[in-house]
Amino acid sequence: MNELVLFSVLTVAVLITAFARRRGLSSPLVIVILTSALSFLPFMPEVPIDPELVLTLVLPPLLYSSALNISVLSFRKNARDITMLGVVLVLVTAAAAGFMAYRMIPDMNWAAALLLGAIIAPPDAVSAASIGRKLNLPRRLMTVLLGESLINDATSLTLMKVALTLVSGTALTLTDDLGIFAVAVAVGLAIGLAIGQLYVWSRRWLNDPVIESLLGLLLPFFAYTGAEHFGGSGVLAVVAAGLLVGYHSPTFSYRTRLQDEPLWAAIDVLLEGMVFALIGLQLHSVTVTLFDSVRGVAVSTGTALAVLTTVILVRPAFIFAMYGLQVLTNLLRRRAPDETAPSDGKAAQAGPSLLTRSIMVLTPENSTSRRIAVRTKDTVRAFGSRQDPLNWRELLVLSWSGMRGVVTLAGALSIPATLSDGSRFPAHDMLVFTAFVVTVGTLLLQGLTLPVLIRWLGVEDATQGRRDRVARQRLLRTSLSEATRFVKKKEGTWRAKYGDEAVDRAVSSIESRLSRLEHQLDAAEQQSMTALTARHITDLRRQVLAARRDFLLRERERGAIDEEVMREVMHGLDAEELALDRSVTGGR
Incomplete structure (x- = not known):
């Protein structure tokens, strides 16, 4: 893919995304549909997917950005569901789809069938998450979806490594397979946590938002390639680093956080758009290959659809079977006496996972992050609590x-057409075609019907925004009390060090600010009771901001103000509108 084609694809993807967001549509689905149609235009060049580009330059930043936004606490609390979906379900899906392909494709041996199963096993949560955010899926369900997407790629790529070794003729035992998997997990986690901790230390030392953001952009690529170089899982390395950095993010400079948030949001939109545009643009070439195949259109399509059906059905069968086992286990636990319970009658709490323990070990005892974790343990019992099973609607x-x-x-x-000895790769054409059918088929079939299913089942959590606002107001009031106590505690020390006049002015200023913030909270509570009035006030404030921007632009055009001064004032107006948006959307 040359540079002009690449940047053209990026531009088209961004424009389609803008159209979809403006219309309130799912941008991944719109991109796939429109680019699939564009691929048949006579002037459209062939746009092949470069596997190295995707796996090295596209996948790491997407995974890292998702990991930054996932709470370690929530990840730990849902670790059981995430592990079952991200590891066990991938293995089960690979086995089921591989068996179906092995039985229906005569020239595909069992190793190649397992490779195909590993390739099509991991779901991609980008489109599901984008639909879920629009329809207010419960936060826990979103955490499970995103958490699954963080680790299922690692399981799939590691299984692909084993299957490729088998296809090449190398005999492996079960111990060898488990050894490859264990090394990939251990090395990936170790390198990811090490790189993430180095980055955390560097941010505290640098105190330079621009350099910190640049290092943050390089981190996922360095973690991925470093882990792959030493035989580890690059995906797990990126995920571990992202979770660690996201966990320590509250201790960083607020300037860096304000800068990183829109930066990573823009990168996500750009890369996700390119990903789905590349998928859609493959339709024409795959269709041509299908018609040129000696297998015949009917046989090839029927086989691919059979594998697609298997992939779709395995997931609900596994999820509801897993749910049934959880319910049965909980019933048995309630009926059977707990011999392991402590003598004081309190329930024993499970310890934190390996990843969580590693993050806590790397956190200094006197750091803000450690204090946050300690203060949170009353709520989450030191990362040890387990949540009740999801209800049947959420499972569906x-x-x-x-x-x-x-x-x-x-x-x-990425699978070569020939093996190392020069022989033909077993059923290579069907492998590629089936992967395309499964990808596009699930995107269109499930992606188009998922919003309807969510609305029909009523899974939306429409009250999450209100609960967040209440919790935020409660937290702000608590912080006000803490700030007041801090000022009273330090006042004597400050007077001895700085003098009465300076302290009187400083304390008066602080108390005035705290009082204003208290009044703002009271006003926010009153406004929440009159949503219509709040919307009117918001509209008026937006109009005032727009008029002030117009005035700045007019003054600049007539040469009355300096360009740099205008930019600084404009930045202040932008920050004011950002605060206005967050007050309306509840900070989301």
Whole structure:
């Protein structure tokens, strides 16, 4: 892919995304549909997917950005569901789809069938998450979806490594397979946590938002390539680093956080748009290959659809079977006496996971992050609490959120057409075609119907924004009390060090600010009771901001103000409108 084609794809993807967001549509689905149609235009050049580009330059930043936004606490609390979906379900799906392909494709041996199963097993949560955010899916369900997407690619790529070794003729035992997997996990986690901790230390030392953001952009690529170089899982390395950095993010400079948030949001939109545009643009070339195949259109399509059906059905079967086992286990626990319970009658709490313990070990005892974790333990019991099983409606939505993405296509296209000895790769054409059908089929079939299913089942959590506002107001009031106590505690020390006049002015200023913030909270509570009035006030404030911007632009055009001064004042207006937006949307 040359540079002009690449940047053209990026531009088209961004424009389609803008159209979809303006219309309130799911941008991944709109991009796939429109680019699939564009691929048949006579002037459209062939745009092949470069597997190395996707796996090295696209996947790491997307995974890292998702990991930054996932709470370690929430990840730990849902670790059981995430592990079952991200590891066990991937293995089960690979086995089921591989068996179906092995039985229906005569020239595909069992090793190649397992490779195909590994390629099409991991779902991509990008499109599901984008639909879920628009429809206010419960936060826990979103955490499970995003958490699954963080680790299922690592499971799939490691299984692909084993299957490729088997296809090449190398005999492996079960111990060898488990050894490859264990090394990939251990090395990936170790390198990811080490790189993440180095980055955390560097941010505290640098105190330079621009350099810190640049290092943050390089981190996922360095973690991925470093882990892959030493035989580890690059995906797990990126995920571990992202979780660690996200956990320490509250201790960083607020300037860096304000800068990183829009930066990573823009990168996500750009890369996700490119990913789904590349998927859609493959339709024409795959269709041509299908018609040129000696297998015949009917046989090839029927086989691919059979594998697609298997992939779709395995997920709900596994999820509801897992749910049934959880319910049965909980019933048995309630009926059976707990012999392991402490003598004081309190329930024993499970310890933190390996990743969580590693993050806590790397956190200094006197750091802000450690204090945050300690203060939170009354709520989450030191990362040890387990949540009740999801209800059947949430499980049904989770079962239908198995859309595949670019990792599936990139994995299929990375398979060579010939083996190292020069022989033909078994059923290589069907491997690529089936991967494409599964990817596009799940995106369109499940992606188009998932919003309908969510609305029909009523899984939306429409009150989350209100609960967040209440919790935020409660937290602000608590912080006000803490600030007041801090000022009273330090006042004597300050007077001895700085003098009465300076302290009187400083204390008066602080108390005035605290009082204003208290009044703002009271006003916010009153406004929440009159939503219509609040919207009117918001509209008026937006109009005032727009008029002030117009005035700045007019003054600049007539040469009355300096360009740099105008930019600084404009930045202040932008920050004011950002605060206005967050007050309306509840900080989301």
